Amino acid sequence: MLANQEVYRSVADRFNVSLSTAWEYFQRVVNVLVEVSSIYIKWPESYENITRKFKKRGGIDGVIGAIDGTHISITTPSYMSNKYLNRKQYHSIVLQGVCDASYIFTDCFTGCPGSVHDARVYRMSPLFKQIMPNITRDYHLLGDSAYPNATNLITPYRDNGHLTRHQRPTRYENYQPIKECTSKSQVIKFFSHKTDGKNVKGTGKIKKQSYNKATFV
Structure with a gap:
């Protein structure tokens, strides 16, 4: 069942x-959620408030x-079970999410097999094909x-041992651009800034990274 480990038998009982x-009722609930999802998960019409909060x-x-x-x-x-086997060796589908500075989801895309890399999922998503070209x-x-680092997508500098002082992780005392938005089943993890300076991806612990600002020029 949704967001927990309940099974139909226990719920029916x-x-x-x-x-x-x-x-049947579970399917009805899911269908209703799908129908109204666009009301609550939608791309912002204005960016002013969002950019101000991130700034x-x-x-x-x-x-x-x-x-x-x-x-x-x-x-x-x-069928084709190997396509759904992810790098952590369990079968899954990928969920891509975008949230704003208030930790509200503004875009979600799911369905790609677990073996598909995040960068490819991004390129396959309506976000990449329909929204980003208009930004x-x-x-x-x-x-x-x-x-991938791009004009409208800023990523951390890759630490190849040759980063300048400016490019190395910088301490942002109060910067947490994305909150870890989780349910009991950890619906989606987001990364954070602060403290120890290691470029570690989305473990739920607070991290800091130095973002490539070249595309701001």
Whole structure:
């Protein structure tokens, strides 16, 4: 069932209904959620408030959101199961999400097999194909090192041992561009800034990274 490990049998027993009835109502609820999702998860019409909040936290201009992905565990498919086997060796589909400075989701895309890299998921998403081409170079998303650095997508400098002092991780005392937005099943993890200076991706611990500002020029 949604957001927990309940199974149809236990839910049906609790409400004294048959398995088929529990399944039918579950499907109805899911269909309603899908129908209304666009009301609550939608791309902002104006970026002014979002950029101001991100600027206040981290001092970076033009940030309109932060992007990351997570894996949703699934039952092993009977067909092409290897396509759904992710790098952590369990079967999943990928969920890509973008949230604003108030930790509100503004875009979600899911369905790609677990073996697909975050960068490819991004290129396959409506966000990349339909939204990003219409965003001017003054506005940007923040992403981790899994994503390609581009005019509208700022990623950390890759630490290849030759970074300048300016490019190395910088301490932002109060910068947390993306909150870890989780449910009990950790629906999606986002990365954070602060403290120890290691470029570590989305473990839920607070981290700091130095973002490539070349595209701001």
